[in-house]
Amino acid sequence: MELVVRKSDLLKELTLLQGIVERKNTIPILANVLIDAEADQISLLATDLDVGLRSRTSASVVKPGTLTLPAKKLFEIVGALPETEIRITEDKGGKSVTIAADRFESRMQTLPSSEFPTPPDASGLTFVSLPGAELKRMITHTRFAITSEDTRYFLNGAQLVLQPDSMSMVATDGHRLAFVRVAAELGTTPGDVLLPRKTLNEVARLIEDGGTIEFAQGENHLFFRTADRLLISRKIDANFPAYERVIPKSNDKRIDFDRTRLASAVKRVRLLSNERSKAVKFVMGTDQVEITSSTPEIGEAHEVLPVDYSAAAMQICFNADYVDNFLGVVETDQVQLEFKDEMSQAVMKPLGADGYEYTYVIMPMRV
Numbered sequence: 001m002e003l004v005v006r007k008s009d010l011l012k013e014l015t016l017l018q019g020i021v022e023r024k025n026t027i028p029i030l031a032n033v034l035i036d037a038e039a040d041q042i043s044l045l046a047t048d049l050d051v052g053l054r055s056r057t058s059a060s061v062v063k064p065g066t067l068t069l070p071a072k073k074l075f076e077i078v079g080a081l082p083e084t085e086i087r088i089t090e091d092k093g094g095k096s097v098t099i100a101a102d103r104f105e106s107r108m109q110t111l112p113s114s115e116f117p118t119p120p121d122a123s124g125l126t127f128v129s130l131p132g133a134e135l136k137r138m139i140t141h142t143r144f145a146i147t148s149e150d151t152r153y154f155l156n157g158a159q160l161v162l163q164p165d166s167m168s169m170v171a172t173d174g175h176r177l178a179f180v181r182v183a184a185e186l187g188t189t190p191g192d193v194l195l196p197r198k199t200l201n202e203v204a205r206l207i208e209d210g211g212t213i214e215f216a217q218g219e220n221h222l223f224f225r226t227a228d229r230l231l232i233s234r235k236i237d238a239n240f241p242a243y244e245r246v247i248p249k250s251n252d253k254r255i256d257f258d259r260t261r262l263a264s265a266v267k268r269v270r271l272l273s274n275e276r277s278k279a280v281k282f283v284m285g286t287d288q289v290e291i292t293s294s295t296p297e298i299g300e301a302h303e304v305l306p307v308d309y310s311a312a313a314m315q316i317c318f319n320a321d322y323v324d325n326f327l328g329v330v331e332t333d334q335v336q337l338e339f340k341d342e343m344s345q346a347v348m349k350p351l352g353a354d355g356y357e358y359t360y361v362i363m364p365m366r367v
Contacts, residue, residue, distance in 0.1 A: 029068065033069055042057060132207040134182040134356070145178040146171045160193050165186070248361070253339050259333055263324070265291050316342050
């Protein structure tokens with residue numbers, strides 16, 4: 001195989017593939033990227049057996065062929081080269097590959113392309129077009145709530161729900177739940193699917209400039225497709241919990257906050273919270289909320305925020321990380337805290353959100 005490709009074109013595709021290739025794996029071929037050259041383009045494929053990505057870019061193919069190269073090292077070499085054309089040549093015998101550009105030349109060992117896993121085929125599946133900007137927003141607003149516990153595999157992803165006129169996404173770790181819904185004329189039959197965390201991250205990276213992305217699901221795999229790229233993901237064989245029951249319907253107390261002021265206050269006060277519990281306390285009083293934290297062996301902190309509140313005095317303790325996660329993704333100037341009492345689920349929402357509905361359920365802490 002022999003080809004010439006622009007550095008910028010190749011680097012763009014290799015950058016996307018880096019999130020797929022695992023640094024530590026027990027199967028050597030999975031550390032490589034499969035490169036297939038023919039006509040006027042090259043196809044690149046990387047996989048960890050759970051998630052795979054195939055991409056294409058234009059190239060001048062002198063001699064067509066297929067080979068594999070170490071994905072991380074190839075990415076580092078291409079990134080270090082000047083903006084020029086790169087020549088990739090398979091040496092006689094097919095055991096090494098020469099990569100040259102300008103006055104630079106290197107030789108890398110290759111592994112047989114026959115050892116590379118064959119990805120599932122998406123042909124024959126029905127794809128539905130999803131609005132990219134809205135899907136990316138749903139991912140960023142929910143993925144932080146996915147559990148990090150491997151044993152709770154049924155919570156190791158976010159549930160995507162498609163309706164003819166909307167799509168929604170929900171994630172939970174049992175302590176908080178993030179739910180977002182957007183209006184979208186999909187024209188598809190209702191359905192839902194559980195998307196693994198890594199798949200969500202790669203889909204978000206795949207979406208460019210708010211364009212559309214096509215989605216289909218086979219018996220065991222999910223497929224996300226753009227013009228030159230196809231993301232393949234193994235399904236999570238599990239049922240997502242009935243999340244609708246978790247969202248409280250009887251919270252009768254509400255406080256509106258300036259989002260920036262609340263975020264800054266929580267970041268300052270949490271500095272003296274317990275490192276393990278990360279607890280911050282919201283003390284509600286007439287027209288004010290005092291945010292406090294304390295660690296007996298270090299000290300305490302508090303900050304008072306003026307608000308419009310006239311209901312009964314109350315205090316609720318939250319994990320500061322959970323509050324930060326919510327405030328870090330919403331874009332509105334104002335946010336609202338809905339609550340009932342000290343021990344029931346509270347809800348945080350953005351006020352004046354344009355084009356989407358976002359509900360964040362957070363469990364109070366017992367400290």
